[in-house]
Amino acid sequence: xAQSLEDERALMARIGWLYYHQxxxxxxxxxxxxxxxxxxxxxxxxxxEEGIVxxxxxxxxxxxxxxEEELRRVFGLQDAVVVPTGETEEQTREALGQFGAMSPERTxxxxxxxxxxxxxxxxxxxxxxxWRRSTGSPRSSRSPAAG
Numbered sequence: 001x002a003q004s005l006e007d008e009r010a011l012m013a014r015i016g017w018l019y020y021h022q023x024x025x026x027x028x029x030x031x032x033x034x035x036x037x038x039x040x041x042x043x044x045x046x047x048x049e050e051g052i053v054x055x056x057x058x059x060x061x062x063x064x065x066x067x068e069e070e071l072r073r074v075f076g077l078q079d080a081v082v083v084p085t086g087e088t089e090e091q092t093r094e095a096l097g098q099f100g101a102m103s104p105e106r107t108x109x110x111x112x113x114x115x116x117x118x119x120x121x122x123x124x125x126x127x128x129x130x131w132r133r134s135t136g137s138p139r140s141s142r143s144p145a146a147g
Contacts, residue, residue: 012047015040020053 003011011033018024018032019040026044030037047053064082071080083099086092 008043009050009052012043012050012052015043016047016053019044020055 015029015033018029019026024032026037026040029035030040033040035043044053048055064084067082068080071077071082081099083092083095086095
């Protein structure tokens with residue numbers, strides 16, 4: 001017997017609830033409802049397409065993420081980081097230093113050297129680099145670039 005559209009939509013809602021709110025895996029849901037995992041996957045995708053399941057991200061940093069994605073798309077960048085300004089110039093410099101330290105942390109390998117120019121945000125970047133161990137000896141090194 002064919003399943004009615006409303007029954008199928010109710011099933012999509014149930015699957016969405018089990019997956020997103022209860023944290024069950026697609027296989028757990030399939031086992032519980034007597035479906036294949038592929039069927040669960042397809043119904044989850046349809047539930048999102050049809051607006052039955054809506055994912056909302058509500059965090060102030062979202063505006064930065066959207067702007068970073070736009071910068072990547074418009075300028076063909078591999079990565080972009082938008083840094084929030086602080087309430088004072090000092091806080092803004094500190095934030096720039098901390099965010100500036102994040103990029104090398106993701107890409108540097110032990111033994112790599114990074115060239116930097118010296119500026120007002122450099123001390124913040126140096127102190128924020130987690131790749132410097134508590135022993136004070138860096139896994140990688142920083143060398144001033146001049147010229």
